[in-house]
Amino acid sequence: MRLTTIAEHPESVQRIDQQTLFHIDFEWWDLREDEYRTYLYNLLCDKHQEEFGYVDDRKHKLFDWVNPQTGEVFSIDSIEYAVRSHCSSQEGYITEGTAMVDSVFRALLANGNQPLTIKQLASCIGRVGQESTILRMLRGSKVYKGLRPL
Numbered sequence: 001m002r003l004t005t006i007a008e009h010p011e012s013v014q015r016i017d018q019q020t021l022f023h024i025d026f027e028w029w030d031l032r033e034d035e036y037r038t039y040l041y042n043l044l045c046d047k048h049q050e051e052f053g054y055v056d057d058r059k060h061k062l063f064d065w066v067n068p069q070t071g072e073v074f075s076i077d078s079i080e081y082a083v084r085s086h087c088s089s090q091e092g093y094i095t096e097g098t099a100m101v102d103s104v105f106r107a108l109l110a111n112g113n114q115p116l117t118i119k120q121l122a123s124c125i126g127r128v129g130q131e132s133t134i135l136r137m138l139r140g141s142k143v144y145k146g147l148r149p150l
C-alpha cells in the first residue's frame with residue numbers, strides 16, 4: 001500500500017476564505033448522538049431545562065420545523081425545537097463569556113443552520129473584529145462541534 005499525498009489530490013484541498021460558508025454538519029453529530037443531546041440540553045433556558053427534566057429521556061417527540069427562508073421542512077426533536085423557537089431568543093443564549101466555538105454553534109442552530117460566512121458569524125456572535133480568530137478555529141484539522149465549511 002502506498003500513501004497518497006495531498007499534492008496528488010489537489011481537489012481534496014478545500015480553499016477556505018472570507019466567502020466560505022460554514023454550517024453545522026449533523027452527520028458529524030450523528031456519530032455522537034448522546035453527546036449531542038447533552039450538549040443541546042445545555043442550550044435550553046432554565047424553564048425548558050426544568051420542563052425536559054432528565055436529559056437522557058429518549059422518548060423525545062419529533063416536530064416539523066419550517067425553514068423561514070427556504071420553506072424547507074425538517075423533522076427535529078423537541079429539545080432542538082425548544083432551543084430554536086424559544087431559548088435562543090432569551091437573554092444569555094450567547095454572551096461575551098460563551099466560548100467562541102459554542103457561540104458559533106448556537107448562532108447557527110438558532111438560525112436554522114443557514115450557512116454563514118465568517119463575517120456574518122462574527123456579527124451574529126458579537127465578535128466583529130475577531131474574524132481571523134474564528135477562521136483559524138474553523139479551518140483547523142480538528143472539527144469542533146460539527147462546525148464545518150459547506
Ligand SMILES: [Zn+2]
Nearest residue numbers: 045048086087
Ligand atoms: Zn426556552
